Amino acid sequence: MILRQFLHREPIGISYLFGCGGQAICAVVDPVGAIEPYLRAAEEGGMRIAYVIDTHVHADHVSAGRVLAEATGADCVLGDKADVGFPHRAVTDGEVLPLGNVTAQVLHTPGHTPEHICLLVTDHTRTEEPWFVLTGHTLMVGDMGRTELATSAEDGARNLFRSAARLRELPDHVEVLAGAYAGSVCGRRLSGKPWSTIGFEKRHNAAFAITDEDEFVREMLIEIPPPPPEAARLRAINGGLAVPAE
Template sequence: MIFKQYYLGCLSHASYYIGSGEEAAVIDPQRDVQQYLDEAEANGQRIKYVIETHSHADFVSGHLELAKKTGAQIIFGQRANTKFPALKVKDGDTLKVGNVELRFLETPGHTPEGITILAKDLDDPSAPLKMFTGDTLFIGDVGRPDLVGSKGFTAEEMAGMLYDSLYGKILPLPDETEVYPAHGAGSLCGKSLSKDKWSTLGEQKRTNYALRPMSKEEFIKIVSADQPEVPAYFPISASQNLEGAPELDNLPQPERLDSTAIQNFDGVVLDVRSSDKYGAGHIPNSINIGLGGQFASWAGTMIPVGTPVAIVAETKEQVDEAFMRLARVGIETVRGYLLIGDYNGQLKTIRQVTVDEAAKEINPDVQFVDVRRPAEYANAHAAGTVNIPLDRLPREFDSLNPEKPTYVICEGGYRSTLGTSILENAGFRHIINVTGGTKKWLENGLPSEVSATSCTAA
């Protein structure tokens, strides 16, 4: 068996290639599919199947384009309401890829149509099964039961289905079974995913809070609680994945803009440079989501799908990368771009301070805002901060005084920069970004607080 995991850090997304003999299958592909085509060509294999474990909500998949370019058959669970031809599989169905047997389990819970795939290498019967769990079972967590893919069911009903899938179908498998999920740490498809990209079922039985022995009622309560807010783009991506996304090559390309055009742009001006460069000088009314972090996820969270976007970058290569990564979350309305070196208008700045400098400057006359998620904030935060999660900041900044100096902090400095740009656009006059974030604040032993004890899943 030829096996490869592709991990896309900005979406915390894992996809997989399985090859045997002259055939191959791709599981949960990302939108840009060239890497799978290259892998198949290098191995002298033909992609026979493109398999989706469920209708993904957090990214737009490339299954339709990959199938068109290879002639592969698209596979979904039998409950998936696809708008394109697909083979729908049910419990116990099997397919072969060369000398690899793929057996399917219906595992609803995260979504009604969710499936899990068991891959057995017939050339090596003693090898452990490889289990592709999609968003049913993560490393350290399980799929959240409250997303749009579960429309028509309550979170509690879906959590009950998830319990039956896990405890009735997955946990009875051998402990040495290898677990390969569709996401890792940072994904909003769960609440406490591990940074590990794979594990064994035995290890998960020992360490995963949701797999310890418990009643169905207790599981439903634990899994349904404390889930992060659902980004607005999730339902749109889930719908697009069932309808089929257009090929990337067919998306309209952005045009190069001049300074006047960017100043008068009717939409979101998105600066994709690093936080320090954005702070040192940026176009007024732009927002900063740097390419160096979870760019696509935060862009999808903060920019409504369908909004015209203009990209500000240092190089055309950065523009092209941003265009691709935006398309991965369904933002297909990039109308133009400007290279910052070509801009001849007035620039704005945002002061950057270290955590030690911030600690000396914080006093009752300033505001100190932590834009991390509530669970992160509860575990430990800088003393004197108020928590307004980044995804809620555009709706809740009116709880702050725009005339007061406002310091913004996150975990490491990435989200806080986006927070400062939101506040600047809202008319706040004195904004300061705290570089290094809460992580550095705690490392330096600066005054901190804990507002709640960590739950089992934290």
């Protein structure tokens, strides 16, 4: 297993490259900004980028996903609930993306946005148990993702409650590798530590620990931070329904 984490400051977010060094294949998740760091990381690991995956249609930055996919010949991957205007590989809940000795199972986890997916990753050279889950803006370290950027806040929160329940069923040891950290407008009370575990978040993440749906919705509807600037336009750009300003 090879795993690289890329921490971004403008906008605040986290991208990942992971895969199988032995069979020279990897995926990039939620790329932001210039594509050269991802190309360099893949080259240093002797790997080909097979998949470029956006966990959701982002509203706080312009995704580099399509640009990176075009540059590498990789599949541009989104969940099958994504309403976008460009060719891509639409993955379904439960689908497994093979990466040599590594696999990534798709989990449809709506709430932050309707199309959001998480990726449950296993290194089969070590065990058949999942090692970590890439959670995007569904579950972050310290909070759950905001729910009103693509639907009503309450509808999003009810969907997110069901997604949270699904993630809570994962073994406590599974590592949580989120798509944002402290300072992001996509969550509240986020930690500056950019990784955690399912077990730690169940014990110490106030929203994630709630098992009553109405209580969860009330929790998610308080202290909603200001929306990202031009959120609707950014989602349209990332969905291929608008073009970036020159």
